[in-house]
Amino acid sequence: xxxxxxxxxxxxxxxxxxxxxxxxxxxxxxxxxxxxxxxxxxxxxxxxxxxxxxxxxxxxxxxxxxxxxxxxxxxxxxxxxxxxxxxxxxxxxxxxxxxxxxxxxxxxxxxxxxxxxxxxxxxxxxxxxxxxxxxxxxxxxxxxxxxxxxxxxxxxxxxxxxxxxxxxxxxxxxxxxxxx
Numbered sequence: 001x002x003x004x005x006x007x008x009x010x011x012x013x014x015x016x017x018x019x020x021x022x023x024x025x026x027x028x029x030x031x032x033x034x035x036x037x038x039x040x041x042x043x044x045x046x047x048x049x050x051x052x053x054x055x056x057x058x059x060x061x062x063x064x065x066x067x068x069x070x071x072x073x074x075x076x077x078x079x080x081x082x083x084x085x086x087x088x089x090x091x092x093x094x095x096x097x098x099x100x101x102x103x104x105x106x107x108x109x110x111x112x113x114x115x116x117x118x119x120x121x122x123x124x125x126x127x128x129x130x131x132x133x134x135x136x137x138x139x140x141x142x143x144x145x146x147x148x149x150x151x152x153x154x155x156x157x158x159x160x161x162x163x164x165x166x167x168x169x170x171x172x173x174x175x176x177x178x179x180x
Contacts, residue, residue, distance in 0.1 A: 067099070
């Protein structure tokens with residue numbers, strides 16, 4: 001019987017100890033965090049700069065004597081009305097000194113001192129089934145980012161010439177149309 005009472009006492013003591021551990025003790029209010037708890041990041045990489053993000057935005061697809069050609073990764077989209085039309089923003093970074101010189105001469109009135117023509121952006125649209133393309137908008141920029149010319153026109157489709165920048169972009173537009 002003494003053994004049974006010892007067992008009951010041990011059980012009660014264990015129950016009291018468990019209650020002490022499980023019951024919360026005095027609680028102190030925590031100060032409000034300066035940033036939202038939902039605004040956190042885990043990364044061993046440094047946060048990309050605006051320049052890094054701009055560089056990641058463009059994928060280079062073609063190069064020739066005139067320049068390097070790229071397209072905006074996020075600009076690919078299908079036309080709402082005609083799903084066989086694919087739009088994409090492209091960029092030509094001029095590398096030929098002769099071309100840069102001629103363009104700089106053409107836009108010399110708009111160019112600030114010590115600036116020259118650097119690149120152009122074009123909005124292209126592709127008729128995927130007809131293997132045709134058109135340029136609907138174009139903008140020319142200086143090295144310092146000055147907009148020198150902006151033109152908008154209605155789409156006049158032309159056949160895609162093999163082994164050109166338009167041909168490279170046609171393949172990208174066709175794959176986008178097929179997979180999206």
